[in-house]
């Protein structure tokens with residue numbers, strides 16, 4: 204049984220639940236413990252990109268039992284062409300200076316890897332003491348750039364998934380599980 208209420212009208216658009224809320228929580232707890240062990244005494248800064256990251260970041264933070272800090276950035280794509288080159292526009296930058304800090308870049312889902320590659324390059328230029336990636340869902344079928352993923356939740360097939368913060372045209376974020384969207388819902392659009 205799900206512990207959170209589910210918007211019924213969105214359930215009709217889901218063809219299959221890939222991970223239940225419980226399965227996600229269990230995996231996130233394990234990632235949090237691993238991070239706490241690796242960063243003991245280092246007070247890392249967790250960085251996330253809004254908005255898809257909200258659930259994962261909130262749960263991951265609470266699963267880490269050492270002092271950590273958090274900050275967010277927000278990006279938007281210039282155009283489909285720019286997106287294909289992995290160029291994104293920074294809409295909101297971090298508020299925390301990161302030089303000399305231990306950074307953990309927390310990402311909800313990685314597909315081609317272009318967005319992450321671009322963001323990591325720009326963060327690296329600010330000279331953090333270290334920079335590692337923690338991703339919840341890894342789709343590597345369409346990966347164009349090899350990225351070092353220190354912490355990984357789940358490997359998933361090349362499907363479009365929604366829920367637990369992930370959207371399709373801003374919908375479905377508040378589904379407590381992660382599921383596959385029916386083709387008809389994808390084609391219906393926003």
Ligand code: IMP
Nearest residue numbers: 313314315316317318362363364369370
């Ligand atoms: P990439 O640059 O191709 O790796 O795309 C990563 C970004 O695309 C993620 O941060 C998400 O915003 C979005 N994305 C990719 N796949 C999915 C998905 O299956 N569901 C929801 N968003 C996705």
